[in-house]
């Protein structure tokens with residue numbers, strides 16, 4: 001079928017004069033309407049698990065900006081929560097979970113196929129969104145990649161260097177590998193259910209891929225992505241998949257080919273010129289404006305937006321940031337970016 005949605009056209013390999021655009025974390029605390037709905041929900045997890053409210057915050061940035069992609073409002077830590085990791089979000093401090101530092105800790109987790117009751121509200125959010133999004137907007141589902149999710153499950157919180165996860169990998173590889181396998185299987189099941197409910201694209205966030213080097217990158221970033229993508233493609237061959245091995249550096253080269261991803265999202269630690277030459281030669285790329293420009297704005301935001309658009313103009317491209325938009329961003333700067341991009 002020939003695609004009419006802009007985002008799906010780029011994912012199918014089409015080169016467009018004006019690329020489709022959406023922003024990581026586009027539903028978030030920089031928007032006053034998000035803060036209002038979050039207050040109504042009470043806390044972040046209640047927002048994630050209340051389909052009508054999760055759908056509402058997903059739609060807010062679409063109404064305000066007309067992005068080409070709407071990303072399901074949820075979180076990568078909902079899989080650990082569904083597995084029994086007792087997730088909470090401490091205001092101003094981020095996520096807290098039970099820790100996994102031994103085979104006994106891991107044995108307390110539920111099996112992969114037990115996640116669906118807990119995650120049913122997320123699938124319901126997807127169904128609501130497919131009915132309420134504008135016809136031209138593509139719905140993106142997502143999950144965290146096993147390594148990134150494992151770093152939170154092992155440490156019980158976010159860590160600057162993923163130290164606890166590296167330690168478990170080194171000292172008890174059997175437990176580490178078993179956790180990675182559990183997450184790989186859970187992710188296949190979770191993303192399959194999102195696609196069944198109506199997600200048109202899925203994205204795999206490996207936010208901490210950059211702390212894996214050499215053979216560890218192959219084994220714990222590349223290989224799980226390959227397995228997940230192969231399983232999804234065998235069931236849903238027409239659903240495009242975006243992989244985001246953040247801060248992979250030169251390991252971005254060949255990542256799409258090695259994993260079967262239709263698009264690789266590029267963070268802003270590499271230049272657009274470099275990524276166009278080395279990564280986009282294999283297919284669609286997404287990225288890679290530095291999120292700080294959404295705080296600072298001005299002519300630099302306009303110039304950078306155009307420079308990135310032009311650097312990627314020779315191949316399929318989805319315009320986005322290199323990482324999530326931050327709470328300090330000025331909502332008006334998103335309009336400045338959109339005018340520069342589309343004008």
Ligand SMILES: Cc1c2[nH]c(c1CCC(=O)O)Cc1[nH]c(c(CCC(=O)O)c1C)Cc1[nH]c(c(CCC(=O)O)c1C)Cc1[nH]c(c(C)c1CCC(=O)O)C2
Nearest residue numbers: 024025026027028044071072073074075076094205207324
């Ligand atoms: C590592 C990670 C997480 N979550 C996510 C990642 C991977 C992407 C990345 O690297 O940023 C992904 C994510 N988190 C959220 C989305 C929703 C969709 C969207 O992008 O708009 C997505 C795709 C909502 C959220 N997830 C979170 C918020 C803020 C919660 C709030 O409203 O207080 C949002 C909008 C909370 C969250 N969630 C997570 C952390 C560490 C935190 C706390 C830090 C913070 O507050 O930003 C885990």
